[in-house]
Amino acid sequence: MSERKAILQVKGLQTSFFTDDGVIPAVDNIDFSVHEGEVLGIVGESGCGKSVTSLSIMGLVPSPPGKITGGKILFGDKELTKLSDKEMRNVRGNDVAMIFQEPMTSLNPLFTIGNQLMEAILIHKKGWSKKQASARAVEMLTLVGLPRADELMKEYPHQLSGGMRQRVMIAMALVCDPKVLIADEPTTALDVTIQAQILALMKDLNERLNTAVLLITHDLGVVAETCERVVVMYAGQIVEEGPVQTIFKDPQHPYTKGLLQSVPDMRYKKQRLYSIPGNVPKPGSVNTGCRFAARCEFAFDKCLTQNPDLYQTATVHKTRCFLYEDQEVSTHDRTLVES
Amino acid sequence: MVGFAPKPSDVVAQQDKVAGPWHEAWRSFKKSKVAVVGAGIVLFFIIVAFIGPWIAPQGINEQNLPNRLQAPSFDHWFGTDDMGRDILSRIIHGARISLWVGFFSVIGSVIAGSILGIVAGYYGKWVDAIISRIFDIMLAFPSILLAIAVVSVLGPSLQNALIAIAIINIPNFGRLIRSKVLSIKEEEYITSAKAIGMQDIRILFSHILPNSMAPVIVQGTLAIATAIIEAAALGFLGLGAEAPAPEWGKMLADSKMYLINAPWTMIFPGIAIMLTVLGFNLMGDGLRDALDPRMKS
Amino acid sequence: MTEPLLKVEGLKKYFPIRKGLLSRVSGHVKAVDDVSFYVNKGETLGIVGESGCGKSTTGRMLMRLLEPSEGKVVFDGKELTSISSDDMRKARREIQMVFQDPYASLNPRHTIEKILEEPLIVHGIGDAKTRKKKVHDFLEIVGLSSYHAKRYPHQFSGGQRQRIGIARALMTNPKLIIADEPVSALDVSIQAQVLNLMQDLQKELNLTYIFIAHDLGVVRHISDRVGVMYLGKMVEIAESELLYDKPLHPYTQALLSAVPVPDPNFVREQILIKGDIPSPSNPPSGCTFHTRCPFKMDVCTKIVPKLEEVEPGHSVACHLYGEHAQQ
Amino acid sequence: MLHYIGRRLLQLIPVLLGMTFVVFMIIRAIPGDPAQVILGQQATKEAIEALRAKLGLDNPWYVQYFDYLGGLLKGDLGESLRTTTPVSEEIWPYLAATFELSLFAVLIAVIVGVNAGIISAWFQNSWFDYTAMILALVGVSMPIFWLGLMMQYIFGIELGILPTTGREEVRNPIDSMTNLYVLDTILQGRFDQLGIVLKHLVLPGLALATIPMAIIARMTRSSMLDVMRSDYVRTARAKGQKMFWVVYKHALKNAIIPVLTIIGLQMGLLLGGAILTESIFAWPGVGRYIYEAINFRDYPVIQSGILVVAFIFVMINLFIDILYSLIDPRIKYD
Amino acid sequence: GCQSDSSDGNGENNGEPKILVFGRGGDSVSLDPATVTDGESFKVTQNIFETLVNFGKQDTEINPGLAKKWEPSEDGLTYTFELEEGIKFHDGTDFNAEAVVANFERWANGSGEDFYYYSSMFGGYKGDEGHVIESVTADGDYKVVFKLKRPQAPFLKNLAMSPFGIASPKAFEEQGEKFGDNPVGTGPFKFVEWKRNDSITIEKNEDYWVKDLPKLDKVVFKAIPDNSARLNALNTGEIDLADGVNPADGKSVEGNSELQLFERPSMNVGYLGLTSTRPPFDKVEVRQAINHAIDKQAIVDAFFEGRAEVAKNPMPPVISGYNDDIPGYDFDPAKAKALLAEAGLAEGFEMELWAMPVPRPYMPDGQKVAEVIQSNLADVGIKAKIVTFEWATYLEKARNGEADAFMLGWTGDNGDADNFLYVLLDKDNIGSNNYSYYSNDELHDILIEAQSEVDEDKRNELYGQAQEIIFEDAPWVPLAHSTPLLAGKANLVGFKPHPTGSDKLAEVDFK
Numbered sequence A: 001m002s003e004r005k006a007i008l009q010v011k012g013l014q015t016s017f018f019t020d021d022g023v024i025p026a027v028d029n030i031d032f033s034v035h036e037g038e039v040l041g042i043v044g045e046s047g048c049g050k051s052v053t054s055l056s057i058m059g060l061v062p063s064p065p066g067k068i069t070g071g072k073i074l075f076g077d078k079e080l081t082k083l084s085d086k087e088m089r090n091v092r093g094n095d096v097a098m099i100f101q102e103p104m105t106s107l108n109p110l111f112t113i114g115n116q117l118m119e120a121i122l123i124h125k126k127g128w129s130k131k132q133a134s135a136r137a138v139e140m141l142t143l144v145g146l147p148r149a150d151e152l153m154k155e156y157p158h159q160l161s162g163g164m165r166q167r168v169m170i171a172m173a174l175v176c177d178p179k180v181l182i183a184d185e186p187t188t189a190l191d192v193t194i195q196a197q198i199l200a201l202m203k204d205l206n207e208r209l210n211t212a213v214l215l216i217t218h219d220l221g222v223v224a225e226t227c228e229r230v231v232v233m234y235a236g237q238i239v240e241e242g243p244v245q246t247i248f249k250d251p252q253h254p255y256t257k258g259l260l261q262s263v264p265d266m267r268y269k270k271q272r273l274y275s276i277p278g279n280v281p282k283p284g285s286v287n288t289g290c291r292f293a294a295r296c297e298f299a300f301d302k303c304l305t306q307n308p309d310l311y312q313t314a315t316v317h318k319t320r321c322f323l324y325e326d327q328e329v330s331t332h333d334r335t336l337v338e339s
Numbered sequence B: 001m002v003g004f005a006p007k008p009s010d011v012v013a014q015q016d017k018v019a020g021p022w023h024e025a026w027r028s029f030k031k032s033k034v035a036v037v038g039a040g041i042v043l044f045f046i047i048v049a050f051i052g053p054w055i056a057p058q059g060i061n062e063q064n065l066p067n068r069l070q071a072p073s074f075d076h077w078f079g080t081d082d083m084g085r086d087i088l089s090r091i092i093h094g095a096r097i098s099l100w101v102g103f104f105s106v107i108g109s110v111i112a113g114s115i116l117g118i119v120a121g122y123y124g125k126w127v128d129a130i131i132s133r134i135f136d137i138m139l140a141f142p143s144i145l146l147a148i149a150v151v152s153v154l155g156p157s158l159q160n161a162l163i164a165i166a167i168i169n170i171p172n173f174g175r176l177i178r179s180k181v182l183s184i185k186e187e188e189y190i191t192s193a194k195a196i197g198m199q200d201i202r203i204l205f206s207h208i209l210p211n212s213m214a215p216v217i218v219q220g221t222l223a224i225a226t227a228i229i230e231a232a233a234l235g236f237l238g239l240g241a242e243a244p245a246p247e248w249g250k251m252l253a254d255s256k257m258y259l260i261n262a263p264w265t266m267i268f269p270g271i272a273i274m275l276t277v278l279g280f281n282l283m284g285d286g287l288r289d290a291l292d293p294r295m296k297s
Numbered sequence C: 001m002t003e004p005l006l007k008v009e010g011l012k013k014y015f016p017i018r019k020g021l022l023s024r025v026s027g028h029v030k031a032v033d034d035v036s037f038y039v040n041k042g043e044t045l046g047i048v049g050e051s052g053c054g055k056s057t058t059g060r061m062l063m064r065l066l067e068p069s070e071g072k073v074v075f076d077g078k079e080l081t082s083i084s085s086d087d088m089r090k091a092r093r094e095i096q097m098v099f100q101d102p103y104a105s106l107n108p109r110h111t112i113e114k115i116l117e118e119p120l121i122v123h124g125i126g127d128a129k130t131r132k133k134k135v136h137d138f139l140e141i142v143g144l145s146s147y148h149a150k151r152y153p154h155q156f157s158g159g160q161r162q163r164i165g166i167a168r169a170l171m172t173n174p175k176l177i178i179a180d181e182p183v184s185a186l187d188v189s190i191q192a193q194v195l196n197l198m199q200d201l202q203k204e205l206n207l208t209y210i211f212i213a214h215d216l217g218v219v220r221h222i223s224d225r226v227g228v229m230y231l232g233k234m235v236e237i238a239e240s241e242l243l244y245d246k247p248l249h250p251y252t253q254a255l256l257s258a259v260p261v262p263d264p265n266f267v268r269e270q271i272l273i274k275g276d277i278p279s280p281s282n283p284p285s286g287c288t289f290h291t292r293c294p295f296k297m298d299v300c301t302k303i304v305p306k307l308e309e310v311e312p313g314h315s316v317a318c319h320l321y322g323e324h325a326q327q
Numbered sequence D: 001m002l003h004y005i006g007r008r009l010l011q012l013i014p015v016l017l018g019m020t021f022v023v024f025m026i027i028r029a030i031p032g033d034p035a036q037v038i039l040g041q042q043a044t045k046e047a048i049e050a051l052r053a054k055l056g057l058d059n060p061w062y063v064q065y066f067d068y069l070g071g072l073l074k075g076d077l078g079e080s081l082r083t084t085t086p087v088s089e090e091i092w093p094y095l096a097a098t099f100e101l102s103l104f105a106v107l108i109a110v111i112v113g114v115n116a117g118i119i120s121a122w123f124q125n126s127w128f129d130y131t132a133m134i135l136a137l138v139g140v141s142m143p144i145f146w147l148g149l150m151m152q153y154i155f156g157i158e159l160g161i162l163p164t165t166g167r168e169e170v171r172n173p174i175d176s177m178t179n180l181y182v183l184d185t186i187l188q189g190r191f192d193q194l195g196i197v198l199k200h201l202v203l204p205g206l207a208l209a210t211i212p213m214a215i216i217a218r219m220t221r222s223s224m225l226d227v228m229r230s231d232y233v234r235t236a237r238a239k240g241q242k243m244f245w246v247v248y249k250h251a252l253k254n255a256i257i258p259v260l261t262i263i264g265l266q267m268g269l270l271l272g273g274a275i276l277t278e279s280i281f282a283w284p285g286v287g288r289y290i291y292e293a294i295n296f297r298d299y300p301v302i303q304s305g306i307l308v309v310a311f312i313f314v315m316i317n318l319f320i321d322i323l324y325s326l327i328d329p330r331i332k333y334d
Numbered sequence E: 001g002c003q004s005d006s007s008d009g010n011g012e013n014n015g016e017p018k019i020l021v022f023g024r025g026g027d028s029v030s031l032d033p034a035t036v037t038d039g040e041s042f043k044v045t046q047n048i049f050e051t052l053v054n055f056g057k058q059d060t061e062i063n064p065g066l067a068k069k070w071e072p073s074e075d076g077l078t079y080t081f082e083l084e085e086g087i088k089f090h091d092g093t094d095f096n097a098e099a100v101v102a103n104f105e106r107w108a109n110g111s112g113e114d115f116y117y118y119s120s121m122f123g124g125y126k127g128d129e130g131h132v133i134e135s136v137t138a139d140g141d142y143k144v145v146f147k148l149k150r151p152q153a154p155f156l157k158n159l160a161m162s163p164f165g166i167a168s169p170k171a172f173e174e175q176g177e178k179f180g181d182n183p184v185g186t187g188p189f190k191f192v193e194w195k196r197n198d199s200i201t202i203e204k205n206e207d208y209w210v211k212d213l214p215k216l217d218k219v220v221f222k223a224i225p226d227n228s229a230r231l232n233a234l235n236t237g238e239i240d241l242a243d244g245v246n247p248a249d250g251k252s253v254e255g256n257s258e259l260q261l262f263e264r265p266s267m268n269v270g271y272l273g274l275t276s277t278r279p280p281f282d283k284v285e286v287r288q289a290i291n292h293a294i295d296k297q298a299i300v301d302a303f304f305e306g307r308a309e310v311a312k313n314p315m316p317p318v319i320s321g322y323n324d325d326i327p328g329y330d331f332d333p334a335k336a337k338a339l340l341a342e343a344g345l346a347e348g349f350e351m352e353l354w355a356m357p358v359p360r361p362y363m364p365d366g367q368k369v370a371e372v373i374q375s376n377l378a379d380v381g382i383k384a385k386i387v388t389f390e391w392a393t394y395l396e397k398a399r400n401g402e403a404d405a406f407m408l409g410w411t412g413d414n415g416d417a418d419n420f421l422y423v424l425l426d427k428d429n430i431g432s433n434n435y436s437y438y439s440n441d442e443l444h445d446i447l448i449e450a451q452s453e454v455d456e457d458k459r460n461e462l463y464g465q466a467q468e469i470i471f472e473d474a475p476w477v478p479l480a481h482s483t484p485l486l487a488g489k490a491n492l493v494g495f496k497p498h499p500t501g502s503d504k505l506a507e508v509d510f511k
C-alpha cells in the first residue's frame, strides 16, 4: 500500500476567515496526502473544517472573507495555491473534481442535465464537438448506473430524485477522468437505501477507474464501510490519522474514542449512549493548550497549556494527544518498521 | 436534575455578555461602518430639523423681492430663491417637513401594505386572490386620480398628501411582503408555533411580521426620496406643504423655471434630498442586519 | 391491557393536485394512506422509513397541524379528529412536538426566554412571575442555565438548540411528545446527548413518545416498539427487539441491511434494492413496494396486503406471510 | 399552461369590473363637472346644464354605470366628451406611442440595470459596486422634470446630437400606418427615418428608464448575491468554468426571476404614470391622454383609458408569469 | 436650424419648402371652430377659416375680412355686408352669400352647447328669447343682410371672433360630426394632417384670394406641454416659434442672438377676487384695505418679470372704454390698517387665500404671487392661509363661493368692454363668471344700457362710470395685465401676436 504514489499532498495548510469579529482559523496547519487509487476518509464533527479543507484544495474558498494563509497543496508537482486563475481552472474538474453534500442544490435547476454535463466536458476537452460531448455524457450517465440516459439528458434536475441527482453529480465529476475525486458528504442528504447504492457505486468506480477519492463525512459507519485510511479532524486540526481498521479497533485520541462510543449501533441495544460533553469550541477561541482539553476526561495540566503535536504512534498511525507522546516511534524506528 | 450540567466549556461559544435585544442590535449596528455613516447623516438631518429655527441664518419667509435669485455668496451661502429668501435657511427649516413627509408617508404605506400583504400571504386562497387583485387595480390606477380623490374626501393639506402618497405606495410594499410571507410561513418555526397551540393573530404579528421586514426596509428607505418628490408633485392638487413652508420637494419643483439661470435654487434642495435618502438607505441596510439577531456571529 | 394513550385508526392524508380552468382536483398525493397504530402510556413508538414516506405527515395529523383526510385519532379517550379547531388548539397543551431542525423551528428573532414562555402565555398558564420561574426551571431540567434565557437561538449549538426545543415541548406538561426526527440534524456526539436527555426525561416525567426518524440505529436505541412506513403505508410494526432481530417485510430487511455499521470488520449481507421510491401521487398498484421488491410475486401487483399480526407483538403487511404465502 | 392562462383571463373579469366601478365612483365623487370644464371658465350656467343633460350626466349614477357597462359588453368604450370621438378609435395612437417608448425604456432599464447589478454583485464592495449604488440613489432621488430638462439642455442644446421633443421630425413627418413608428419605418424600408425615430426615443427613454433602472440594479444585485453563494454556482466553478460564464449563464438565469417581478411592477408606472416624461418630451402617450382626460373630467376617456391600461398591465404581468415558467422548468402552472 | 431660403417674398421658393413649426402648450380639441371654446383650437382654425370682419393686426379694431364693406342701419338693427368675390373654399366650392347664410343657419339651429360661442355671444339659438339675430338673408350672390331683434353694441366684434369663421357648407353637411377632423374654410392654409396630442399640419392654400399670401408653405402646430421644454426645442431648432414662454426666460431669449422675443399685447386681467358674500369681505372697508395692502408693482416686477402692467381696473387699457382717470389703490399698508380698524378689525383676521394650481397667460405663477400677497397681508395683520386645488375643482369651488379670496383672471374674447365688465362683475353672472358674488344694481343698470348703446362715445362714457363704481366697491384686487411672451427664431419676420391669442400666420415668413 505504501508503494502507491501520493498524488495529492496537503502540507501545513492554513485557511482563515477574516470576519468583522476577527480572524477565524477554520483550518489550522493540516498535513495529509492522498495516494493513487485509495479512498481516504475525513471525519469529524460539524464545523471542524472538513469542507474548508476540500474547498481550499479546489481553490474555491469563498473570498472574501476566506483566504489560504499558509501551507502548500501539491497536486503531483503542481503547487495549487500558486497557480493563476486560468491554470487553476484547468485543474478543477480536470485533475481534481468535487461533488458536494447537497445533491438537491448542487445542480443548476434551470439547465438540463445534458447541458450541465456537456458543459463540464467542453470546458476541458478543447475541440470536441457537441455531439462527441453528448455521447460522452450519455456514456457517463450509464456508467453511474442511471437508466434511460438519453432521456435524462433532456430533463431538469427537479425531475430527478435525490439519488439520481447525486449520481449525475458523480458522473459530472468523473467526466474528465480526474485523478482525485473529492466527495464532501456525498450521501448525508440521502436515504439509507439510496446511500447504500451511491457508496457502492463510488467504491466500484474507484476500483474500476482507479480514481483516488477523498471522502468527507461525519458518519462513522460510512467511513468504516468505504475507506481505507481515515483522518479525524477536530477544531481545524487533525487529531488522529491511520488505517480504518486501526482507528476503529484501537482509537487513540480521546475524541475519536468518544465519537465511536456515541454512535448507536443498530446491531444491539446499548443501555445508555456515551456522549462527549460540551461542544466543539468556536474556531480561534482556544489559543493555548489542546483544543479538546475542555471536553476531555483524561485532560491533565499540560493539556491546558500546551498543544500536543501529531505523534506518530505506529508506522501508519498518528495521534495528537499527550497520552501518546511517549509512544512516538522515532524516525529511526519508523524507517525500521517501514523496511 | 437530569441531563448534563453544562460544563464551563459548554458556553465557550458565547463569549458576549448577556444583553438586552436593543443593546445587541446597537452593538452589531455599530460594527457596520456604512450603517454608522448613514445613521450619522440621518441624525444630522434630524438634529437640523429640531434646532433648525435657531441655527438658520435667516427667517424662512423673509421675502426680499429685489434680492431675488442671487447666486451663492458670503451672505447667502446657498444663494436666494425667486422671492429673495435665503435658500440655506429654507433648507434648514425644511428638514422638519421633508423628513416628516418622506418618513411618515413611507411608514404609512409600509404599515398598511404589511398588514394586507401578510394577511394575503398567510391565509392564501381567496383572501389572497382578493387582496392581490386589489393590488393589481391600485397599481394600474393613475396616482393623480387617487390623489384628487383623497383631496376631495379629506381636503387639501400636507397630512393628506402624506396619506395620498401612502395609499399610492401600498401595493408595492404589500406585494413585497406577501411574497416574503409566502416563504416565511413554510418555515418550521411557524409550524412549531402552531404546534404549541398559538393563535393566528399572534403568529402573524409576533412571528411572521418581524421576519418578513428585511426587504421592506431596503425598499422603504429608497421610497423616501420618491415620496418627497411625489409630495411636491401633488402640490398643484393642493396636497402638500402649505405655502410658504419650505418643503424640499417643493423648493425643487419651484426651481424648475430657473434651472439654467439660477441652478442653485435646484442644486441645494436636491442635494439635501439625496443625502437624506443616502443616509436612510445606508442606515436601512445596517438596521436590517442589526435587527436580525442571526447576523451577529 | 390498559387503554392506549393514543389510538390511530385508518388515518389518511391525500393532498389534492389541482388542474384546469376551475382548479378541479385531478389527482391526489397519497401522503398517508390508511395507517393505524396505537401508543401506550409511557412507551416510545419509533416510526422509520425513507424520506417522503409520510412520517411527518402522520405526525402532523396527530396534532391536527394538518387536517386528516380520513381516519380517527383518539387521545386519552378524546376523539381529536372531531373537535373544533379552537378546542384542538387548546388540546395541544397535552400533545407537543419536537422538530427535526432545532434551528429552523426556533424563531430567530426571539430570545430563548420568550420562546419558552410563549406556550404558557398562549394557554394562559400562570402569571408573569411564575412563568418566568418555570422557564428557568425547565432550562435547568434540560441541562441549560438560566443565564441562557436572554440569548437568541443562533447563539447556541445544535445540541443546545434541540434541548431548547425539548424544553419548549415540556413547558405545558404534555402527556405525549411527538418527536419528528429530533436528532437527524445533529452530530453523532451531540445526538447522543439529546437521546440520553430524552430518555431521562421520559423516566422522570412519565412521558410518552412517538419518535420519528430514519436512522434505524437511533430508533432501536430509544424505542419500545417500531413501525416501518413505506409510501404512505405502515408495512411492519413490532416490538423493537423482534423487528431488529427478525425483520419480516422485505423492505425492512433491505433498510436494515443498508445502514452502514461503524465497524470495518462487520461483513453483512447487503440487500441492495434497486430504483427509487415511486411517486406517492401515482403509487404502484397492489403492494406499493412490489416495484423494488426482490421477492415480488404476481399477487403483489394486484392485491394490497393488510397489516396483520403474524406473531405476538409483530405485525407485517406482506403477502409472503399472509394467505397468499404459498402461491 | 393554456388552462392557467385561461384561468388568469377569467380572473381578469372581476378585476376589470372592480376597476371600472372604482374609477367610476371616484371620478363622480370628485368635484369638477365635465360640462363646466369642457365649456371652460366662460361658460354660462344654462350651457352647462344643457351639456350635462346631453351627456347624460343628470341620470342617477347607477343608470350611468350600467349604461357604460352595457356599452363595454358590446365592445363600446364610449365616446370622448371633449372630442366626441369614440375612445376605441382615439386611444390607439396614444397606446402605440406609449408602447414604443415603454418598450424602449424597459430595454434600457433592463440592460443597464441588470448588468450594473450583476457587476456590482460580482465585484461586491468594489469601487464599481459603490459607484453604481450611489448612482442608483441619485437616480431615485432626482425629479424627472429636472433630469429631462437637463438632458434636453445637454444633448439637445449644448451638444446638439439628439432631438428633444416628439417622436419624429415634424418637417419630415413619418407616413404612419400602425402608429408604431419603428415598425412603420422598417416596413417601409425607410432606414433614414428609422434612425430619426430611434434618436427621438433616446432622451425620453432614458428619463423614463432612470428610476426602474436604479431599482432593477439594486434588485439584481441582491438577487445575484444570494445566487452567487448557492451550491450550483460553486459546482459550476468546480467544473473549471470561466467566471464570466458562471455569472452570466448559471447565476443570471437564476437571479432574474425576482427581477422580472420588479419589471412587471414597474411596467405599471411606465404605462400609465409617465405623465411627466410625456409632457417634457412632448410624447403623445396614453399617460397624458388619461391625465388630460382627468383634468377635463372626460369621464368616458378616464374610465376606458384606465381600463385599457389596466388590461395591458395585467396582461404584461401574466406574460411575465409565463416567462417565469419558461425560465424556470420547476414552475408549472396547473 | 431652419430653412435658409431666398427672400423673394412672393411665396415662390426655389429650394426646400418653408415650414414653420409653431410650438404650443396643448393640442386642439376640434378644428371646427364653431364647436369649441379652447384657445388652442382657435390658434389653428384662425388660419384655415376666415370671418366676415377681422380684428386689427394687433388690436380689436374692426377691419374688412371676407366682407369688404358693411353698413349698419341707423337704429342698429340691420347690418348689410358686401362680400369679396371670387373666393373659393378649399374644397373648390364657391364662397358666396349663400354660404354665409348656411353657416349662420347651422349655428342658429343648434341646441345646448353645440355652438357655445354662438349662443353666448348672440344670446341663444333660434327661438330662444334672448336670441339677438332675427334673420340672416342673402341678397344676391355677394350681399348678406343681418336683422337683429335689438341693437347689440359689440355685434361686429363678435362676428370677428374665430368661432364665426365661415366653413364650406358642402363640407360640413357631408362630414357632419367629423367636420372637426377635416375642416374646410377659405383661409390661407389648408388642413393636412392631425396627429392627436402631437401635431397639426396645415399647408399653403395656393388659391388664396389675397395676392402673395401666404408666404409659408406649411405650418405645423406642435404640442409641447412643458414651457421649459418648449423653449429648449426652440433652442435646438426643432420648432421655430414657441408660445407660452416663462417670464423668467424672457431675458435669456432677448440675450440670444438667434432668437427673438415677441410680446402679445395684453387683453387680459389677473385679479384677486374677494367673495363679497363672505364676512368680513362683505365690508367694503376690508376689501379696500386689502387693495391697499398688496404691492402689485413688486409682484409684476418679480413674477411677470416686468412684462405686465399693474392693473387698476377690471379690464386692460387697450379696450375702448377704459377709464384711465381712476387712481387705483396705491400700496399703502398704513392706510390698509386704518381701513381695517374702521371696519372694526384692527386686530386683523384670518382668511383663506386661494391660489390657482396652474400657470395661466394672465398669471404665470399663481402660487408665488399668492405667497407675496400672503406676506403683504401679514404686514397689515391679516393671516392668510394659502389653499389650492386641482384646477377643475378650484373653479367649481370658487364658483360656488367657497373661497374667501381667490386668484383668477380673464382673457377677452372680442376685445369689448362688455366682455369684461358685464361678464365678470354683473349680478346676472353670479354663479357663472362673477366668482366674487359682487352685486350692485346701479352697476347692473349701466352695463345693460351699454350693451345696446350703439354710439361709441356714449358707450365709453357708461363704461367709465361703471369702472368708478367698481373701483369704489373694490370687489377685486386687480393685479396685472400681462403681456404673454412668445419666442421665435431670429430670422422669422411678419409675425404679429394677436391679443386674442389666435394669430394669423399668412404674412409670416423666413428671412
Ligand SMILES: Nc1ncnc2c1ncn2[C@@H]1O[C@H](COP(=O)(O)OP(=O)(O)OP(=O)(O)O)[C@@H](O)[C@H]1O
Binding pocket: A017, A019, A024, A026, A044, A045, A046, A047, A048, A049, A050, A051, A052, A053, A062, A065, A066, A218, A283
Ligand atoms: N464563509 C465563512 N465565513 C466565516 N467562517 C466560515 C465560513 N465558512 C466556514 N467558516 C468557518 O470554518 C469552520 C469550518 O467550517 P467547515 O464548513 O469546513 O465545517 P465542516 O467540517 O465541513 O462542517 P459540516 O460537517 O457541518 O459540513 C466553521 O467553524 C466556520 O465557522
Ligand SMILES: Nc1ncnc2c1ncn2[C@@H]1O[C@H](COP(=O)(O)OP(=O)(O)OP(=O)(O)O)[C@@H](O)[C@H]1O
Binding pocket: C015, C029, C030, C031, C032, C049, C050, C051, C052, C053, C054, C055, C056, C057, C058, C214, C280
Ligand atoms: N402540503 C403538501 N402538499 C402536497 N404534498 C405534500 C404536502 N406535504 C407533504 N406532501 C407529500 O407527502 C409525502 C409525505 O411527506 P412527509 O413529509 O410526511 O414525508 P416524511 O416521511 O416525513 O419525509 P422526510 O423523511 O423527508 O421528512 C411526500 O411525498 C410529500 O411530497
Ligand SMILES: [Mg+2]
Binding pocket: A050, A051, A052, A184, A185
Ligand atoms: Mg461541510
Ligand SMILES: [Mg+2]
Binding pocket: C055, C056, C057, C180, C181
Ligand atoms: Mg419529515
